[in-house]
Amino acid sequence: MDTQTMLRTAIVLLAVTAVGGLLMAGMRFSGRPHPPSFLAMVHGLLAASGLTLILYAGLTSGLPGGAWGGLVLLLLAVLGGLVLNLRYHWERRELPIGLMLGHAGLAVVGFVVLAISGWNVGGA
Template sequence: MEPFQMLQISTYLFGIAALGGVAMGFVRFTSGANPPSWLAMLHGFLAGAGLTLLAYAAATMNVPAFAYLSLLLFAGGAAGGVFLNLHYHLRQIPLPKWLVIVHAGVNVLAFVLLCFAAFAGA
């Protein structure tokens, strides 16, 4: 498989995961309650699949520098997501809004960088 094709598929996976993240953010900020667990798990699964594919491409192929930076940021964002899930969501404690915003901001920046890497150089 071509490096840019792998980056593009990773971008699609992250894009679908981002739609779930927007839905979860909408639930958290409008109702004050945590989003449903099934949506959080689907969001994490899709993001994890995108991260795994991105890491594989970065480790085995020659990819643009933006892809490596994106990988680092997504890994940090994933760590934040795992923390949100394990420390707050599973204990049914309301997710801190500031931490949700930081998680989203890091991942949006990573997504933009991945889009540049996947589509600008192809």
């Protein structure tokens, strides 16, 4: 599989991950203290799958500079997601909205940077 295909596949995986994130955020903003565990797990697994594919592509074939930048932002978002999961969700505590918004903001910016770079690889 070439770099372009790997990046585009990862971008699609991350887009599906974002839909799950929006669903969970909607639940939190509607008054639920945290989403169902299965939804949080699927969100994390899809994100990890996409990021693993990006890392594999980058380490085996190389990535454009913008894709590396997007990956760094997404990895920072992962740290926020880990805190949300392990410190709050796992302990059945109310998810802090500020941390959720920071996690989402980093993820969105990282995703956009990655998507722009990934779709421009190979000129197609």
